[in-house]
Amino acid sequence: MTVPARLTVLSGPSGVGKGSVISVVRRQHPHIWLSVSVTTRRPRPGETDGVEYHFVDQAEFGRMVAAGELLEHASYAGNSYGTPRAAVEARAAAGVPALLELELHGARQVRAAMPEARLVFLAPPSFEELARRLTGRGTEDPEVIRRRLDVARIELAAEGEFDDVIVNDDVEAAAARLVKSMEISAD
Numbered sequence: 001m002t003v004p005a006r007l008t009v010l011s012g013p014s015g016v017g018k019g020s021v022i023s024v025v026r027r028q029h030p031h032i033w034l035s036v037s038v039t040t041r042r043p044r045p046g047e048t049d050g051v052e053y054h055f056v057d058q059a060e061f062g063r064m065v066a067a068g069e070l071l072e073h074a075s076y077a078g079n080s081y082g083t084p085r086a087a088v089e090a091r092a093a094a095g096v097p098a099l100l101e102l103e104l105h106g107a108r109q110v111r112a113a114m115p116e117a118r119l120v121f122l123a124p125p126s127f128e129e130l131a132r133r134l135t136g137r138g139t140e141d142p143e144v145i146r147r148r149l150d151v152a153r154i155e156l157a158a159e160g161e162f163d164d165v166i167v168n169d170d171v172e173a174a175a176a177r178l179v180k181s182m183e184i185s186a187d
Contacts, residue, residue: 007092007114008182009100011107012122013152015134017168018101021122024175025099032097032182035088038064041079054084072102072109083110097182104155107162120181121162125169127152 012018025032038054040061049055056064061080064070073082083100091098102110110117124130130152134145159165164181168174 006183007088007098007100007110007117008178009102009107009110009117009119010122010178011102011104011119011155011162012168013124013130013155014148015130015137015152016122016124017133017171017174018122020171021168021174021178022099022101024171025178028175029097029179032099032179033091035083035098035100037081037083038070039079039081041081071113072106074103074105076103085113099182104158111161118164118181119162120164120166120178121159122174122178123156123159123165123167125167127156 010018010022022034026034036050036052036054038056038061040056040058041053043049043053043055047053047055058080061073061082064082064084065073069085070082071085071088073080075081083102083106088098088100100106100110107119111119124133127149131145131149134140134148140148166174166177166181
């Protein structure tokens with residue numbers, strides 16, 4: 001009989017490097033399954049349905065929420081996003097390590113729905129470094145960055161709600177700490 005694997009949720013403020021850390025983890029541990037979210041936003045150039053996201057319309061998203069098919073869901077910038085419950089539960093039941101990348105609200109919803117899930121908070125070395133990273137992207141205007149930093153202050157204050165906190169001072173090291181936190185052999 002396969003022992004169910006623990007679901008791990010990685011959360012942290014915008015700009016902390018969640019995507020970069022997950023990219024390293026996936027490259028070094030391709031057996032770790034990364035959930036593909038459902039969204040109502042339109043695909044961007046180069047995105048493929050089922051790869052970056054499962055793209056659905058608002059009516060289908062609403063049906064999924066009503067039917068309890070989403071483990072967590074939220075709206076952001078006029079679009080809805082959610083994690084398909086069945087896919088997560090199937091991987092866990094098969095003993096496949098599963099990883100979700102979620103914002104604080106989503107992590108809290110997963111905690112309520114699946115208390116056995118491990119919540120890991122990715123923190124910046126300092127608030128100043130987080131601000132530098134967000135500004136250094138050069139992709140957003142100063143008002144958007146200010147709003148992201150305001151949200152980051154709230155998110156950073158919630159790190160005590162998590163089972164583990166990893167400081168992303170080095171992407172490779174943070175990825176190794178995440179794998180260790182997931183209780184997966186680093187071999």
